[in-house]
Amino acid sequence: MQNYPGLECMVRELTDAECTELVDAPGALAIKASRYVPELALYGQMVNLPELSPALAEVSAATLPEVRAPDMPGRKREQAGAFAAALKPLQKPILDWCSGKGHLSRTLAAQSRESVAGYEWNPRLVADGNRIAAHFGDSVQIRCQDVMAHNLSIPGDIHGVALHACGDLHRQLLRQGASASLPRISLSPCCYHQTSEGCYQTLSKRTVAYGNRLLPDRGDLRLAVRETVTAPARVREQGLELHRWRLGFDGLQRHLRGMDQYITVPPYSPRLIRDGFPAFCRWAAAEKQLRLPEDTDFDRWLAFGVRRCAEVRRYELIRHLFRRPLELWLVLDYAVFLEEQGYSVRLGHFCSRSLTPRNLLLDAVRVCGTQPARHSRP
Numbered sequence: 001m002q003n004y005p006g007l008e009c010m011v012r013e014l015t016d017a018e019c020t021e022l023v024d025a026p027g028a029l030a031i032k033a034s035r036y037v038p039e040l041a042l043y044g045q046m047v048n049l050p051e052l053s054p055a056l057a058e059v060s061a062a063t064l065p066e067v068r069a070p071d072m073p074g075r076k077r078e079q080a081g082a083f084a085a086a087l088k089p090l091q092k093p094i095l096d097w098c099s100g101k102g103h104l105s106r107t108l109a110a111q112s113r114e115s116v117a118g119y120e121w122n123p124r125l126v127a128d129g130n131r132i133a134a135h136f137g138d139s140v141q142i143r144c145q146d147v148m149a150h151n152l153s154i155p156g157d158i159h160g161v162a163l164h165a166c167g168d169l170h171r172q173l174l175r176q177g178a179s180a181s182l183p184r185i186s187l188s189p190c191c192y193h194q195t196s197e198g199c200y201q202t203l204s205k206r207t208v209a210y211g212n213r214l215l216p217d218r219g220d221l222r223l224a225v226r227e228t229v230t231a232p233a234r235v236r237e238q239g240l241e242l243h244r245w246r247l248g249f250d251g252l253q254r255h256l257r258g259m260d261q262y263i264t265v266p267p268y269s270p271r272l273i274r275d276g277f278p279a280f281c282r283w284a285a286a287e288k289q290l291r292l293p294e295d296t297d298f299d300r301w302l303a304f305g306v307r308r309c310a311e312v313r314r315y316e317l318i319r320h321l322f323r324r325p326l327e328l329w330l331v332l333d334y335a336v337f338l339e340e341q342g343y344s345v346r347l348g349h350f351c352s353r354s355l356t357p358r359n360l361l362l363d364a365v366r367v368c369g370t371q372p373a374r375h376s377r378p
């Protein structure tokens with residue numbers, strides 16, 4: 001920020017209302033910021049992707065009706081429907097990777113003549129999923145399977161799909177699916193930061209060959225999914241209030257300890273918000289074995305937290321401009337990897353951002369006769 005004083009000045013001068021509006025409008029923010037960082041004028045082009053979802057009527061037709069989905073949260077039902085609609089026609093038996101209770105499996109089964117198998121490691125979800133599928137007569141069989149297991153074998157002639165399998169789980173489908181030469185692999189990735197690796201390890205050779213200078217660590221990867229666009233307004237307001245309290249307590253603890261050092265405070269239940277800021281400070285102080293003086297001026301520290309929160313939110317706006325480009329960089333690495341493995345790849349959105357911000361779909365079809373590039377990682 002020090003190198004961009006004009007940009008810093010611009011975000012500092014935003015009103016609270018403008019700040020709130022821009023949190024969800026990175027395109028508009030990029031245009032404003034491009035006065036100071038001209039490259040940001042390309043933001044819109046950089047994050048623009050094709051729409052892979054068909055017409056609304058086709059999406060509705062592919063979505064399970066509520067009566068057949070009593071256990072599915074409404075948003076998940078619609079996401080699964082949009083995902084299925086974007087993949088039609090379905091021509092192969094399907095393997096739903098990390099299927100959970102099989103919401104997507106059941107949605108796909110209704111759109112396909114072929115059977116759907118699910119791999120899920122949580123036995124309770126497996127049992128629930130199989131019970132629900134049997135109840136509705138769906139051609140779905142969920143198997144208790146750790147997809148990260150070394151001895152995992154994937155049947156050859158299937159269409160591997162994954163909706164919101166986290167980090168290493170979806171990368172495992174990419175690697176294992178490509179090495180099994182699956183005819184089709186379709187996934188919507190999420191939680192890129194959930195990985196056993198310290199830094200992101202690129203999958204494609206071309207990304208490395210073009211001089212990969214980007215080595216995002218877990219913190220950077222988490223940035224790609226830090227969005228609250230689907231959270232209800234009340235939940236967002238509670239989150240903001242807690243953020244102010246945490247920063248207020250942070251000022252207070254630095255003052256009391258005489259040390260300019262941040263200390264982490266564990267999660268606080270939003271239900272306790274009604275007890276107010278002083279109760280939060282007493283709880284946080286107890287967690288950190290810190291004694292609060294009787295005469296602590298809570299109003300002063302709350303005002304401090306409000307001021308700091310306003311500053312932090314403005315700086316975070318700029319950080320969040322990197323969110324979607326970083327996500328696309330990751331997903332393009334996946335796409336190029338699949339091309340190297342002999343697939344023809346479509347990349348685009350399968351639903352609106354308001355239904356889920358994790359709305360990217362990578363749909364890869366194996367091109368006959370191509371030999372996958374050898375890949376060194378297991």
Ligand SMILES: C[S@@+](CC[C@H](N)C(=O)[O-])C[C@H]1O[C@@H](n2cnc3c(N)ncnc32)[C@H](O)[C@@H]1O
Pocket residue numbers: 076097098099100101103104119120121122125145146147148162163164165166169
């Ligand atoms: C975010 S949920 C997505 C579930 C489902 N695809 C959906 O969209 O409803 C991720 C699922 O992966 C499962 N999972 C996590 N680690 C796994 C593993 N190693 N093997 C198999 N399933 C796993 C979790 O139990 C959870 O059901």
